[in-house]
Amino acid sequence: MMHTGNTGDVRDHLLGWLLPDGDPAGSFAQQDVERFCWYELPVKWAAEPAEYPHILAALAELLNDADRPRAAAVCTSAATLAILDAWQRTSEEGRAAFRQAVDASPVTPPDTALLAWGPVMGIDEAVARSNASRMLEQALDDSVLVPSARGYATARTLHLERWLTTPHPAHDGQAPLDAIHSERRCAWAEAPPAARRRLRSRLANLLATAPEVHDNAAEPLRWLLESAGDGVALTQAGYLPRALVVEAADRYDWYLPGMVPRTETVTILMEDTVFRVLDGDVELSTHARTSDKPIRQFKAVARTRE
Template identity: 35%
Template sequence: MQLIVDRAVVDAIVAGLSARDRQLAEDARAAVEWLTGFDGDDLPAVFSRRELQLFLWYQLPKKWLIQAAEQQAVAEALASFFDEVGTEAAPLAALCRSTETAALIRSGGKNLAAALERSGLEPPDTPLLTWSEFMSIEEALEHDLVASLLEDALDTGQLVPGTKGWRQHQTELVDSYLSRPEESGTAPLTRIHTARRKTWLELPGRNTQRDLLEHALAAINSDPPSRAESEEAIEPLLWLLEQLANGVKRTQTGALPRTLVRAAVERYPDWWNSSVGPPYQEAELYQLCVLHDLIDALKLARQQRSTLQLTPKGRALHADPQHLLREVASSLAAELPAEFDLPLAQLIIDDQPDEIDWSLHGLLTPFHAITVKHHTPTAVTRGGRTLAAAILNARANGPRNTLS
């Protein structure tokens, strides 16, 4: 909800509170000015549930350098102010007096992130978009618009946090907004991605690389991967998920069993030098370790007692290789330094490179994306080029969580 209160009304309410309790009135005025600014009598005071929540749960406990009991008194003073505004401000007064607000003030804002998520007001990460820690102006504006959309949905009862399926409904509301073109013909998601690509292309030291990177991105955007191409790009991961479909018993150290390790070598001979005999444990196969770690990171499987089984997410993505490829690419891209961008772009543009950058070997070999002879990368498979494109696309369009 958005509550607009004329400054003259604000002053009258504070004066009325002062007649009852001078300290209460001073606390209320200070909190109102913090929330709405103090731009004189011309502009009204504007309150929203989300801004009030951030004040009560984060700014008050973290930035007001007073005792917790005094902070609680400020919250109560603000509640008293909203009481005087009228019934339309009752939800805001209730938030000031809520047990969650009191708990966060007492703890100094501990477990803030979980509380914000439970509130339903903060834009969540969705299958379409993970929000950046360092947002462009365009992304920050869209983030605020999504927050307003969620606040409206809560006010109208369209979204009720804590009820069955509310998080899925919240995600659907956000993704629907992000993907829906406006009158200009441009969807919010497109604006965010355009701003992210611009920032990515302008990273320091890219003056001589920009044309090549832009060429690679244009090639990616003009030819998104089909289902068959996605399957080929992550075939070893799909194979491993298939092995886990009926459950696999882990060793005492939590590793994959020897039978599965040797089955992997039989399927992918490039992974092992057979002249030294068969492998005995997962730790001997770098590629299998990478895939196992990726399954854990993406929460595609979980351990029940000693058995590793697919999660519902793992089963769903195993049946949707295009979505799984995007998840894999996003996970890999987030861990890569900027130095990988140019070799990936060259791999996408050049169908038959004379030489494969060695830095790509460790990244792509777990997916059988590079042909290796005598321990030397000699060629890139078609699936490898598809995976490289997905990773570079995720690098360009992914969230900005660092300043470099």
């Protein structure tokens, strides 16, 4: 149990806990203050609930003295009191309230179209997320981002995305986004079992470069949907009609060497010396006739033309 009668002792304990490397009080990050008030105080500190107000007041005083009023306000906020009450009821309620408050915090980096933060992070991603939180906090302090302003959520996301795609010294000059993606690829490639690890290691570098996608990549699909209109009659075997397949193959040069679109039935012409296998008017293959006897059944194997 921690005795909180001496405010000076409490402040020293707080500094040692929140700034173990001896950094000045002005280097407090709001994300660290939130984590302390909402999780570490009720879960990890040897203090009774009756002592919480004194501890939080000492921390708020420490932060105000360091000219950190935004972080100081967290200590005495209604949200903090509600979270501490939730922890006293059950750990499940406390944890849920803590997570909800973190998600709602203006210094928590949101997911964006460029990046969804992982539930389990590697070192690069954890460092990037911490630095992103500090960046958002600085933007709030400088009034670059104003939570009450119209379009705040969009501005916050754009501000974060610009930061994610700008080289940062914490990642050896890489953009944080690139460092995170590289770390995730390595973790994926190196995961067991060994057989898959060997296969994935060959693919990891290929994933580093996004494939080139042409602007009209979806045009064939649009054409097919427009050609189908309200529907087309499928063949007996359930395939697209041959005329539509031929048109698509001609339009987009989808033929493979020696191949043509086929139907489910073919015509076999029996001549004196050969059998000719036709798909409509197209000759698929020719086979030597080795017997003059009447033919009741013949299996024709297509030969690909060179």
